[in-house]
Amino acid sequence: MKYYIPTKVYQEIDAVKVHAEELAGYGSYALIVTGKYSARANGALADVEAALDAYGKKHVQYDGIEENPSVETVMKATEFGKRNGVDFVIAIGGGSPMDAAKAIAIMLANPEKDADYLYENVAHTKALPVVTIPTTCGTGSEVTGVAVLTVHAKRTKASLPHRVFPVLALADPKYLKTASKKVIGQTAIDALGHMIESYLNTTATDYSRMFVDQGLKVWARSKDALLGMREMTDEDYSNFLLASTLAGMAIAQTGTTIPHSLSYAITYELGVPHGIAIGYFLPGYIREADVADQEYLLSTIGFSSVDEFADFFQVVSDCGILPEENIRQVVDIVVENKAKLALCPYPLDKEVLLRIASWRK
Ligand SMILES: [Fe+2]
Incomplete structure (x- = not known):
């Protein structure tokens, strides 16, 4: 028997606002990882930005995560995060931004590695802290260590061997209403x-x-x-x-x-x-x-x-x-x-x- 999930979860209306201090406490400069539209449309992005602003934390958004995100996208977002000097990652969305955020957090914590590292088996995975804000109701990625990416070279999707559990999941059902x-x-x-x-x-x-x-x-x-x-x-x-x-x-x-x-x-x-x-x-x-x-x-x-x-x-x-x-x-x-x-x-x-x-x- 084994049980392991080191993710703190709050499910409630206004979770981001209520737990803003905790959310802002994982670093000083957040990379907010999203898809193109939904994080804006459902209000989650504005809530996260307001929470970070309230505690004087810098933030920058990468909104280029496509559905079934690819290794290439992860590397682009990693470069963007590196240029800005971020030290934690906040994912808003469904499985795509959350899975991508875990992979980005791995690459940002291992700046000397190239994309091949994503599929390398290592004894211990180093990653920046990841906070997840789910806005759909399927993936469960907000509480798992798993990230699935599209690997074009193999013409399929594949799980990373690394495990990156989010440190915090803020689940607010009101974000689902615009889906x-x-x-x-x-x-x-x-x-x-x-x-x-x-x-x-x-x-x-x-x-x-x-x-x-x-x-x-x-x-x-x-x-x-x-x-x-x-x-x-x-x-x-x-x-x-x-x-x-x-x-x-x-x-x-x-x-x-x-x-x-x-x-x-x-x-x-x-x-x-x-x-x-x-x-x-x-x-x-x-x-x-x-x-x-x-x-x-x-x-x-x-x-x-x-x-x-x-x-x-x-x-x-x-x-x-x-x-x-x-x-x-x-x-x-x-x-x-x-x-x-x-x-x-x-x-x-x-x-x-x-x-x-x-x-x-
Ligand atoms: Fe699934």
Whole structure:
């Protein structure tokens, strides 16, 4: 049994304002890492700038983080941070800015290294302090040490071997309100994937399953809003944000498994958004599992069968049937990843992987 998450988390309305002193206390010059628009639109950027200003801390924004950020982008942001002499990093956004921020924090703390260092195995990773402010409800990156980047040279996305846990996560559900319904749906599916993959995982423990169990229950309270059965309420935003953080706490212990592995090259090759790609593979992953596990997972989130579960994704995140050649390509990649296969609690070979990957009604 092991449990490790050294991230202090506050989830509440006005979290940035309430904890401004703590936020400002991690350095004297902050690099604020964001995408192009949303941090401005949802008010998080203004809140962070006001908090830093109130405590006399300098800050500079890098807003060039694209979706599924690349190693090249990380290096550009690192150069920008170096030129300005920043000493801590604040990420505002979804998984893309948060994951990029962790990688940037590594490169800024190791200025003599080049980009290859990002994928080098080292005993101890040095990084600048990272503060995360999630504005979507999927990644859980605000409480994990993991960063996934796009590696163009390999035509896929890949996790860094380094672990950089944020020192502080300020989760304010009000920032979710300006996100589109599509983004809320896709990111909520990503969080669900994290919980299911953490549960159906050979490294799952009572610690990790404690987070999954509560996360699934919180997620299920607001499922109907994803299906458009009612309008999204403040409580729904709060539930999805909490569920995604709990899911992050679970995968921080276990990692993700097959649906995530299958998704990366699909996202790279076909541009299918992360949450949609995860939803595509989840029903197949559950369907192959032990019946008792299946029943527990489905009943906890309020589904009576795998079929009903699969229908849910077609309502919330449909992307049609993926081309067979892409399915075969990702299966060929994943079947070689023995470390990932070992995380799946049931035996996997190419045939089972093909069944998981192509099971879509
Ligand atoms: Fe994910």
